[in-house]
Amino acid sequence: MALSRLSSRSNIISRPLSAAFRRSISTDTTPITIETSLPFTAHLCDPPSRSVESSTQELLSFFRTMALMRRMEIAADSLYKAKLIRGFCHLYDGQEAVAIGMEAAITKKDAIITAYRDHCIFLGRGGSLYEVFAELMGRQDGCSRGKGGSMHFYKKDSSFYGGHGIVGAQVPLGCGIAFAQKYSKEEAVTFAMYGDGAANQGQLFEALNISALWDLPSILVCENNHYGMGTAEWRAAKSPSYYKRGDYVPGLKVDGMDAFAVKQACKFAKEHALKNGPIILEMDTYRYHGHSMSDPGSTYRTRDEISGVRQERDPIERIKKLVLSHDLATEKELKDMEKEIRKEVDDAIAKAKDCPMPEPSELFTNVYVKGFGTESFGADRKEVKAALP
Amino acid sequence: MWGILGRRAVDGGFSASSLRRMRSGLVSARSYAAGSKEMTVRDALNSAIDEEMSADPKVFVMGEEVGQYQGAYKITKGLLEKYGPERVYDTPITEAGFTGIGVGAAYAGLKPVVEFMTFNFSMQAIDHIINSAAKSNYMSAGQINVPIVFRGPNGAAAGVGAQHSQCYAAWYASVPGLKVLAPYSAEDARGLLKAAIRDPDPVVFLENELLYGESFPISEEALDSSFCLPIGKAKIEREGKDVTITTFSKMVGFALKAAEKLAEEGISAEVINLRSIRPLDRATINASVRKTSRLVTVEEGFPQHGVCAEICASVVEESFSYLDAPVERIAGADVPMPYAANLERLALPQVEDIVRAAKRACFRSK
Numbered sequence: 001m002a003l004s005r006l007s008s009r010s011n012i013i014s015r016p017l018s019a020a021f022r023r024s025i026s027t028d029t030t031p032i033t034i035e036t037s038l039p040f041t042a043h044l045c046d047p048p049s050r051s052v053e054s055s056t057q058e059l060l061s062f063f064r065t066m067a068l069m070r071r072m073e074i075a076a077d078s079l080y081k082a083k084l085i086r087g088f089c090h091l092y093d094g095q096e097a098v099a100i101g102m103e104a105a106i107t108k109k110d111a112i113i114t115a116y117r118d119h120c121i122f123l124g125r126g127g128s129l130y131e132v133f134a135e136l137m138g139r140q141d142g143c144s145r146g147k148g149g150s151m152h153f154y155k156k157d158s159s160f161y162g163g164h165g166i167v168g169a170q171v172p173l174g175c176g177i178a179f180a181q182k183y184s185k186e187e188a189v190t191f192a193m194y195g196d197g198a199a200n201q202g203q204l205f206e207a208l209n210i211s212a213l214w215d216l217p218s219i220l221v222c223e224n225n226h227y228g229m230g231t232a233e234w235r236a237a238k239s240p241s242y243y244k245r246g247d248y249v250p251g252l253k254v255d256g257m258d259a260f261a262v263k264q265a266c267k268f269a270k271e272h273a274l275k276n277g278p279i280i281l282e283m284d285t286y287r288y289h290g291h292s293m294s295d296p297g298s299t300y301r302t303r304d305e306i307s308g309v310r311q312e313r314d315p316i317e318r319i320k321k322l323v324l325s326h327d328l329a330t331e332k333e334l335k336d337m338e339k340e341i342r343k344e345v346d347d348a349i350a351k352a353k354d355c356p357m358p359e360p361s362e363l364f365t366n367v368y369v370k371g372f373g374t375e376s377f378g379a380d381r382k383e384v385k386a387a388l389p
Numbered sequence: 390m391w392g393i394l395g396r397r398a399v400d401g402g403f404s405a406s407s408l409r410r411m412r413s414g415l416v417s418a419r420s421y422a423a424g425s426k427e428m429t430v431r432d433a434l435n436s437a438i439d440e441e442m443s444a445d446p447k448v449f450v451m452g453e454e455v456g457q458y459q460g461a462y463k464i465t466k467g468l469l470e471k472y473g474p475e476r477v478y479d480t481p482i483t484e485a486g487f488t489g490i491g492v493g494a495a496y497a498g499l500k501p502v503v504e505f506m507t508f509n510f511s512m513q514a515i516d517h518i519i520n521s522a523a524k525s526n527y528m529s530a531g532q533i534n535v536p537i538v539f540r541g542p543n544g545a546a547a548g549v550g551a552q553h554s555q556c557y558a559a560w561y562a563s564v565p566g567l568k569v570l571a572p573y574s575a576e577d578a579r580g581l582l583k584a585a586i587r588d589p590d591p592v593v594f595l596e597n598e599l600l601y602g603e604s605f606p607i608s609e610e611a612l613d614s615s616f617c618l619p620i621g622k623a624k625i626e627r628e629g630k631d632v633t634i635t636t637f638s639k640m641v642g643f644a645l646k647a648a649e650k651l652a653e654e655g656i657s658a659e660v661i662n663l664r665s666i667r668p669l670d671r672a673t674i675n676a677s678v679r680k681t682s683r684l685v686t687v688e689e690g691f692p693q694h695g696v697c698a699e700i701c702a703s704v705v706e707e708s709f710s711y712l713d714a715p716v717e718r719i720a721g722a723d724v725p726m727p728y729a730a731n732l733e734r735l736a737l738p739q740v741e742d743i744v745r746a747a748k749r750a751c752f753r754s755k
Contacts, residue, residue, distance in 0.1 A: 086547060086548030086728075086730060087546070087547060087548030087549040087550060087553075087728065088548075088549055088550070088553070138548070138728050138729035138730055138731075138732075139729070140729075144728075146727070146728060146729035146732070147551075147727040147728055147729060147732065148550060148551075148728055149548065149549075149550040149728030150550075151550055151552070151553075152550060152551070152552075152728070164552075165509075165550065165551075165552035165553055166509070166510065166512075166513070166552055167482045167510075168482070168513075197481070197482045198482060200481040200482065200483050200486075201482065201483055202483065202485055202486060203485075228481070228482050229453070229454055229458070229461075229482075230454050230457065230458035231453070231454065231457075231458070231479060231481070231482075235457075235479065236481040236482070237481065299458065300457065300458065357729050357730065357731045357732075358727075358729045358731070358732055360731065360732070360735055362727070362729075362732060363722060363724055363727060363732050363735050363736060364724060367723075367724055367725070376722070376723040376724060377692055377720075377722060377723045378722045378723075378735060378736075379719055379720065379721065379722055379735070379736070379737060379738040379739065379742045380719055380738075380742040380745055380746060381692060381718060381719075381720070382717075382746070382749065383742070383745060384722075384735075
């Protein structure tokens with residue numbers, strides 16, 4: 001269990017606290033320090049300290065946002081089974097600590113790009129539940145106006161560059177965003193996220209080599225959930241030490257189920273990348289669902305393994321224990337919060353269900369920024385055509 | 390006659406009305422053949438690979454999730470158990486790498502069957518398909534032939550979005566040195582895949598995810614392990630005299646439905662299942678157009694520079710004086726595939742589009 005120490009700047013109040021002294025849930029920003037459960041393992045660099053600076057407000061907000069992400073993904077599972085979501089749907093439950101820890105360490109000027117398991121990253125970047133569910137159900141208020149679907153969420157105004165369906169492609173793209181940040185002297189970094197399956201892609205090493213040559217502020221984040229679709233990491237990678245695979249590029253292995261470890265690592269990585277170029281973070285994490293809603297997730301791993309991780313390493317349970325041990329809320333208050341979250345998710349779904357599908361004319365919008373009036377056609381080119389503006 | 394094509398029977402019995410339907414020659418969605426076998430496209434493909442692996446030890450299977458997972462779409466189910474890890478290889482998610490390795494193995498005389506989980510991912514490996522496989526026999530003046538098959542689902546599925554829905558028939562079929570096949574029925578799947586695996590040249594084998602579960606009647610001849618269909622020959626699925634409709638893969642089913650609707654209005658449509666995109670059976674297509682004088686070409690992929698465009702060019706070049714109407718093209722919409730269900734429907738050819746185009750060609754539209 002994580003140790004915690006009250007910062008010397010706060011009033012010294014010894015535990016256990018009586019109800020009269022308990023901090024109120026919403027506004028307290030008293031600093032606290034949390035120890036990560038596991039040490040970092042470093043490659044070609046000195047690992048950061050295990051003591052993570054946080055605050056009571058941050059700790060509570062971690063709980064709230066992660067619980068929201070969890071509920072959102074579980075609700076998406078039901079919607080998929082009800083056939084309201086079509087095509088592919090890749091769920092992130094179990095991996096929430098990575099999304100939340102990363103956000104806590106960076107600003108909206110820092111960029112994030114990821115693959116298709118993107119719902120929670122989008123939420124973390126400031127997207128709304130309504131936009132998520134509307135997009136998943138192919139409605140016009142979706143974050144991509146219903147035209148992208150589950151794998152193609154974007155939020156440019158928060159520097160979230162998607163949402164990519166082709167394994168590995170997002171990594172060179174992320175290094176390209178980092179290139180632009182350096183080119184424009186923005187003092188910002190890019191987190192290019194990928195999985196253990198994508199870690200073997202050649203384009204990753206090509207982009208990493210260039211990033212190292214040109215000192216780009218690229219941070220490659222391998223979300224190692226140990227399975228590339230149905231293939232366990234040891235069957236796909238000769239060396240599953242993904243944090244070391246950068247060879248000449250430094251790396252850090254992080255307990256990806258510990259939001260504070262993730263936060264510390266991302267903070268460390270940002271400082272490193274701004275000064276020294278690329279770095280790799282390997283987040284040791286786990287997905288409870290299968291690869292996608294088409295994959296039961298139990299033909300290549302045992303149910304015991306899945307429930308074991310849920311029991312021992314669940315990221316939300318960890319935060320919950322910290323909240324309780326710091327007396328920031330009672331069990332009941334957290335349960336009430338979960339009820340509120342459930343309602344928030346249900347309300348967003350109800351609203352999204354009422355949202356209309358896109359207008360047929362949307363078929364032809366956004367093909368180009370500047371179409372020069374060129375003709376585009378429907379399936380029957382003599383019946384349906386449009387001029388692209 | 391009616392055994393040319395059919396769909397899965399609703400239930401076992403014959404009724405007087407169903408017998409009447411069969412005798413009338415109408416090929417409706419639910420015709421039943423007493424005593425004939427049916428096979429899904431999935432099982433057809435699986436049995437084809439199985440038989441060719443059994444017949445030739447040089448044939449091996451490679452791709453993502455083809456072994457232990459039993460195949461992402463279960464096409465390679467049971468093969469790892471039957472043939473072992475020396476014949477069935479699970480690869481990492483690295484198309485450029487494993488495709489290159491497959492082509493190299495083919496250079497050295499093996500016969501790889503490389504699976505792309507969808508052909509969208511083949512773009513990561515397209516240099517090897519085109520530059521390392523298609524052109525080698527030519528560049529080496531016949532020393533290095535490449536007996537490889539690249540297979541997997543092609544085109545749109547249901548709601549999978551822009552990056553997972555493209556049809557690659559036109560791209561691959563434009564390259565000399567490649568053979569490009571597109572089965573429709575279970576018989577096509579078996580005969581064409583077996584032919585592809587036996588063929589000494591690189592073959593791009595374009596399947597369709599939505600057809601995998603479809604059942605088709607299959608003849609005893611097609612079930613035989615020596616069964617093979619010729620590469621480069623189209624099949625006339627339905628004879629007609631008023632208008633020629635050419636298409637391939639899933640659109641064959643749509644064209645057949647359109648033909649039934651047209652028949653109700655007195656228009657007799659001839660439906661050609663291309664089966665082979667490259668080599669393209671121009672002879673069969675032109676012979677048909679010379680008979681009907683009208684052409685409607687159908688494909689799922691993007692219209693510009695598509696398979697339909699090539700067919701139209703061929704017909705205009707070779708059978709111009711036989712044409713009584715402008716050539717018609719029905720294709721996917723000229724936009725990236727949208728996710729929303731209503732937009733996706735607008736982006737893909739529907740039966741009514743084919744009917745409308747055929748009627749236009751017959752000068753019968755309102």
